């Protein structure tokens with residue numbers, strides 16, 4: 001987990017992570033800026049071996065770091081220090097935004113590799129593809145805020161991991177989520193702290209809600225992220241305990257830079 005926080009955090013990084021099933025790294029979102037480079041360095045992940053990324057939506061805390069990743073890799077291509085291609089998958093609006101931002105802020109000597117060595121690939125609702133030894137399916141989470149896609153990944157051993165982006169589970173996506181082995185779900189705060197952090201007015205939910213959904217969906221393991229950052233010292237214990245009031249499976253609430261063994 002490169003970051004585990006929600007948009008306005010200052011004590012941890014925005015939610016983004018790398019999935020590795022033994023055949024390379026797959027980056028999911030990139031946080032809100034240049035801090036993504038530091039998170040890669042601290043995690044010991046090398047951009048030379050990063051060839052795939054997924055962008056859930058175009059909000060600041062997810063897309064701006066991707067511009068830095070694109071710039072970093074384009075610079076390596078320019079220096080003849082990167083082999084192969086780097087592909088960013090996302091829905092049409094997110095990909096359009098990423099391309100527009102990159103065109104405006106990345107020097108043209110680097111931007112010219114986009115479409116050639118750096119591929120921005122638009123995926124449709126329900127579209128499937130293979131990468132890093134996994135089989136991915138992207139799906140529209142039908143957000144009311146801004147267009148957002150999650151995905152599920154069938155791992156090489158057949159288990160299924162689902163990422164819901166940064167919004168609560170939406171029942172219209174049930175067929176993509178049900179019976180999964182790992183559900184990665186946002187939990188903005190504890191239900192007990194709802195009056196402090198006001199998750200519902202931000203279209204977010206709580207550890208309690210995520211646990212209830214995970215239970216209904218017959219999920220085996222629940223990972224909570226995209227949280228507030230005022231309770232980091234106690235977050236793993238308190239969020240897990242609250243999610244477990246409804247959910248009997250395993251709950252993981254990782255810290256930034258924590259490696260979660262699936």
Ligand SMILES: [Zn+2]
Nearest residue numbers: 006007061166
């Ligand atoms: Zn977010």
